Amino acid sequence: MSRAARVISFLQSLPITKGPLAGKKMKLLSSQREFVEAIYGDLDDKGIRRKRIGIKSEPKGNGKTGLVAxxxxxHLLGPESEARGEVYSAAIDRGQAALIFNEIEAIILQTPAFAARVNIQRFMKKIEVLSGxxxxxxxxxxxADARRAHGLSPTLFVYDELAQAPNRVLLDNLMNGLGKRKEALALIISTQAPDDSHPLSQMIDDGLSGADQSMFVQLIAAPMEADPFDEATWFACNPALGKYISLKEMREAAARARRIPAFEPSFRNLRLNQRVDARDNxxxxxxxxxxxxxxxxDRTSxxxxxxxxxxxxxxKHDLTSLTLAFPSDExxxxxxxxxxxxxxxxxIADRQASEQERFRDWIRAGHIETTPGATVRYEFVASELSRLAREFDIQVIGFDRWRIDEFKVDLREVDPDxxxxxEPFGQGFKEMGPACDWFAELAVTGRIRHGGHPVLTAAVAGAITTKDPAGNIKLDKAKSDGRGPVRIDPAVxxxxxxxxxxxxEAVPVVDVDDFLKNVVIA
Known part of the structure; x- marks a missing residue:
């Protein structure tokens, strides 16, 4: 048997421990078989596995827990095991981690040959192989709240539902240990994260690009343009639908999402595996x-x-933002x-590790400019604004009143002319309400061309709105900040x-002679 065939045979020898199929042997879905073959079947001429990272992203309910277990x-007891190996499963919290452990324990206890070879430490969520x-x-x-991932050298780690992780600390600690083993393997099995900036989204996009031959990504998701309420869409991205995902339950969830718009984003994210935030409403x-x-x-144009x-x-210690909008003549x-x-x-060094990395990348690429010292130097910003005012035909600059008087002093010193x-621009519902409506109308109709500026994109992705009793909306910094990789100032x-x-409204230029010709004297 080939290496991949041995793994598949081992998996299909394991018992199903719960649900309507309890007591029967596991049977891999075709998508699961394809994933295993891609990871364990790609070998070099010495029989060494080429794939070091595997990502399987699909909607919830498609047999993820059984496959992980x-x-x-x-890798612990079967064909991929090695002496004194280290195998880990990682999850967002202790509850999710316990679910994986419980499934592994249940399989072992229903397999006497396994149970006789291991010591299960239930309280510690740990299993030790004693023989064989x-x-x-x-x-x-x-x-994810564990801190002991430093210094580990995993032969395998499986990260369950990485999309739910608030940061990449545990992931980075585990990834950094992969180089200590000849054939270490990282497997990530998760529904998609809500936005492009999440570490899982970045890994999926990188893997699908083909730039890293050591990574394999299996993404099973409904296209964004697909009708989320068409049953054909559901079947196309849910391999287990009608097998051990209830079609009746799926129909009920879809009807609820259609009836109550607040449920649609979560339906599309969890049931169709689309990159949609449940908070998108x-x-x-x-x-x-x-x-x-x-x-x-094109800036030059x-x-x-x-x-x-x-x-x-x-x-002064955070992000200062200036946006210039150039309307066309249509x-x-x-x-x-x-x-x-x-x-x-x-x-920069005071930011969280993942945020530091993002900011340094943006700075290197020229999307953020640094000012000297530990605070934003307003005279530096004033000099840049003066330069831009002579490069472009800027009609007006609106400002939030926060610290503007201090900035005006610096601006007068830098450029007295x-x-x-x-012009002050209020941040309450009165001014921001119509402004947000106008922005949304332009965005929906594709009339904003932003070039994918990553800092602006991250700010818009993290921007959360709030409503007053009349239904007017404005951007809510208190709710937004901390939800994305940057503060939302560029979105504002x-x-x-x-x-x-x-x-x-520009003041019209009137030709006096033409005007007098049309004057009728009574």
């Missing part, structure tokens, strides 16, 4: 809508076009967007700049 046992293949190996269920626009504007913006700016200074204009961001160089008027200045462009 079987693969753990294959894999002797001296250990398995442990770890949760609170977002100003969805990720799919925002992607409509991911078209290149914007010279001479009128534009409208908005500035948010934020706190009756229904398309808006080209330029985004500028500044952050103090001295505070600054040519652009500054984008909304402001577009609103200023809409309400701006």
């Amino acid at each position: 079987g693969l753990v046992l294959a 293949d894999g002797m001296g190996s250990i398995y442990e269920a770890m949760s 609170d977002r100003i626009v969805t990720g799919a809508v925002w992607k409509l504007g991911n078209q290149p913006v 914007l010279a001479g076009r009128k534009c409208f700016g908005a500035l948010d200074l934020s706190a 009756e229904e204009p398309l808006f080209d967007i330029l985004q500028f961001c500044w952050t103090p160089a001295g505070t 600054f040519p652009v008027p500054l 200045t984008l909304v402001m700049s577009l609103a200023l462009a809409k309400r701006f």
Whole structure:
């Protein structure tokens, strides 16, 4: 038998421990078989497995827990075991970690040949192999709140539902240990994360690009343009539907999502495995809508076009944002967007590890500019604004009143003849309500061209709205900050700049001679 065939044979020898099929042997779905063959069947000429990372992303309920348990046992007691191996399953919390451990324990207890070879430490969620293949190996269920992942050298780790992890700390600790074993393997089995910025989304996109030949990604998901309520869509992305996913339950969930819009995002994310946030009803626009504007913006072509700016200074230690919106001349204009961001160089190291990495990448790529020291130097921003005011035909710059007086002092010192008027823009429902509506209308109709600027995209992805009793919406910084990889200041200045462009009315130029010709003297 081939290596992949041995793993498949082992998995299909294991008992099903619960549900309507309890007592029968596991039978792999075709998609599960394809995943195992891709991971364990791709060998070099020395028989060494080429794949070091495998990602299987599919809707909930498609046999994930049983597959995870079987693969753990294959590396602990079965054909992939090795002496003194280290096998781990990782999960978002202790409860999820316990579910995986409980399934593994149940399989062992129903297989006398396994039970006789291991010592199960239920309280510690740990299993030790005492004899036979894999002797001296250990398995442990770890949760994201565990801190002992440092220094491990796993032969296998399986991360269950990485999409639910709030950060990548545990993932990074486990990944860093892979290089200590000749054939270490990382398997991630999860529904999709809600947005492109999540570590799981980045890994899926990288794997599907083919850039890393050591990674295999099996993504089973409904296309974003598919009808989420069409049963054909459900069957296309749920291999177990009608087998051990109840069609009746799926129909009930779909009817609820159709009837109550608040349930639709979670239905699409969990049941169709689409990259949709369950909180999308609170977002100003969805990720799919925002992607409509991911078209290149040619900065050189914007010279001479009128534009409208908005500035948010934020706190001195965080992100300062300036957005310039350039409307085209059509009756229904398309808006080209330029985004500028500044952050103090001295505070990068104080950010969380994943945030540091993101900020450093953006800084290297020129999407964020650093100011010297530990705070945003307003005179530095003032100098940049003065330069931009002479590069572009800026009609007005709206501002949030936060710290604006201090900034005006710096601006006068840098450029006493600054040519652009500054205009306050309120952050309450009165001004932000119509501004948010206008932004949403432009985004939905594909009339914002932003070039996929990553900092602006991250800010829009994290922007959460709140409503007043009359139904007006505004961006809620308190709810938004901490939900995405950056604060939402760039999203705020984008909304402001577009609103200023809409309400701006140029004073018409009147030819006096033509006017007098048409004057009728009574």
